[in-house]
Amino acid sequence: MFKAAKVIAVKDLRIELRSKVVLNQILPFVAVVLIIFAFAFNKYPALLVTVAPGLYWVTALFSSLLALQRSFSLESENNAKDALILYGLDPAGIYIGKVIAVLVEMVLLEVFLTLGIVFLYSTHLHELADLAFSSIVGTLGILAVGVTFSAMTSASKAKExxxxxxxxxxxxxxxxxGTKAWENEIAGKAGLGDPWVGLLILFAAAFLALGTLTFGSVLEE
Amino acid sequence: MNRRRWVAVFGAFALTTVAITYVMGLWVTPPDVFQGNLVRLIYVHPAVAWVAYLAYGVTSLSSIAYLWKKTRNYKWDLLAASSTEVGVVFTALTLITGSIWGRPTWGVWWTWDARLTTTALLLVLYLGYLALRRVTEDREQRAKRGAVAALIAFIDVPIVHQSVVWWKTLHQSATVFNADLNPKIHGEMAWTLLLGFLSFTAVYLWMVIKRYEIAKAEMAAEEQGIEEAIRERVGSL
Known part of the structure; x- marks a missing residue:
């Protein structure tokens, strides 16, 4: 399973390195969203600092939709998905590989997003390690479900x-x-013992387990 | 009596119990000391909310039955889809009746309370499930994907609920099934409340049976269409 996961993750990241879709399209999208939020709150710029955790997660969620769609559009061209099954790769491995590849892309996007929030919204961040941990676990949760849904819908007419x-x-x-965990971490109130971080871990664990178990049913068609 | 007749009789029974609940709720029971006539919504609102949860419970169980290879059968898939459709109707009814009660009581049509938020998310969650079924044309794909999506929703609902409970809460606590099992209402009001639960559950069962029969007929029509198309092609060779 892990060997298949590595093969898929390396393949997807190599395609990204060559095509640079995340870099050239999704990263600018993140920048646009950051600027648009500033317009939406134009009357009260100070509010941006208060709502920055929520904006962070909304932007992360929207960009993850794009990254997920990109990840599976790779497989719908020339029926590449069928080829993956014919190679005899373990479906659970394909699933984990996809999650890892999109996670790596999302972590890079979120570093950029965090910098945007710090510089454009004048937000002061503390407890960086805790922030990074909750962001990664939260994103892992989004992708754990997202990869399954993306695999289901990538070939359909209404995939977007x-x-x-x-x-x-x-x-x-x-x-x-994620928003609550970020709020607490920015306020320096709670670290990893925060129940909100616990909920993020539970979410990611539950859906990673379900995805690993059911991905075979999603692919085998 | 054949099966069709039984279903018709059961439907008549379900609608009659709803009519009795209606009469009891609007005319026989007294208004509440504090809430006045608004209390009459209690005969409808908790009952339709219960039916929504029951419907999604049936969806989850039948989806698991479909995914498990030993019990895999299209019947489970059709049951899951039928139950979800009825569940979505009852979830929307829960939100509408709750909103009608909330406006005069809380002063707002909507508030971001834990149960309201969970119910609203439930509605969009299962609308997504139905939309996924609509865009998937192949029958086997539709059944498998639908079952996995239903399973995701099933695991998600308790997490959604827990997260919004921590977020904030303002809703009434349960009236009959509270922690010490000591009902806070009595007499004809309690009977009408229980009758409401019975009648809406009966309506749910009747609607699911009807929807399931339609789904089966749709599947048969689809098969017949494919057979005819094959016959036409083979005939023209």
Whole structure:
């Protein structure tokens, strides 16, 4: 399983290194969203600091939708998904590999996003290690469900509209817990013992387990 | 009596119990000391909310039955889809009746309370499930993907609930099934409340049976269409 995961993750990241879709399209998207939020709160710029944790997670969630769609559009060209199955790769391995590849891309996007929040919104961050931990676990939760949904919808005619409709309600707890964890960490109130971080860990663990178990059913068609 | 007749009789029974609940709730029971006539919504609102949860419970169980290879059968898939459709109707009814009660009581149509938020998320969660089924044309794919999506929703609901409970809470605590199991209402009001639960559960069962029969007929029509298309092609060779 881990060998297959490594093969898929390396393959996807190599494609990204060559095509630079995340760098050239999703990264600028993150920048645009950061600027648009500033317009939305133009009357009260100080509010941006207060709502920065929520904006961080909303932006992360929207960009993860794009990264997930990109990840599976790679497999829908020339029926590459069928080839993966014919190679005899373990479905659980394909699933883990996809999650890892998109996670690496998302971590880079979120570093950029955090810098944007610090410089554009004048937010002071403390407890950086805790912030990084909750961000990674939260993103892992989003991707654990997102990869499954993306695999289900990538070949359908309505793939652009169906993925957000499926994913956003399911990951609502990540948005809520991630925002609360960030608020507490920025206020220096709680670290890893924060129940919100616990909820993020539970979410990621539950959906990684479910994804690993059911990905075979999603692929084998 | 054949099966169709039984279903018709059961439907008539379900609608009659709803009519009795209606009469009891609007005319026979007294207004509440504090809430006045608003209390009459209690005969509908908790009952339809219960049915929504029951419907999603049935969806989850039948989806698991479909995914498990030993019990895999399209019947489970059709049951899951039928139950979800009815569940979505009852979830929307829960939100609407709750909103009608909330406006005069809390002063707002909507508030970000734990149960309200969970219910609203439930509605969009299962609307997504139905949309996924609509865009998936192949029957086997639709059944498998639907079952996995239903399983994701099933695991998600308690986490959603826990997260919004921590977030904030303002809702009434349960009236009959509270922690010390000591009902806070009595007499004809309690009977009407229980009748409401019974009648809406019966309506749910009837609607699911009807929807399931339609789904089965749709599947048969689809198969017949494929067979005819094959026959046409083979005939033209």
């Amino acid at each position: 509209t169906i993925l957000p409709l499926l994913l956003l309600p399911v990951v609502a707890p990540v948005l809520l817990s």
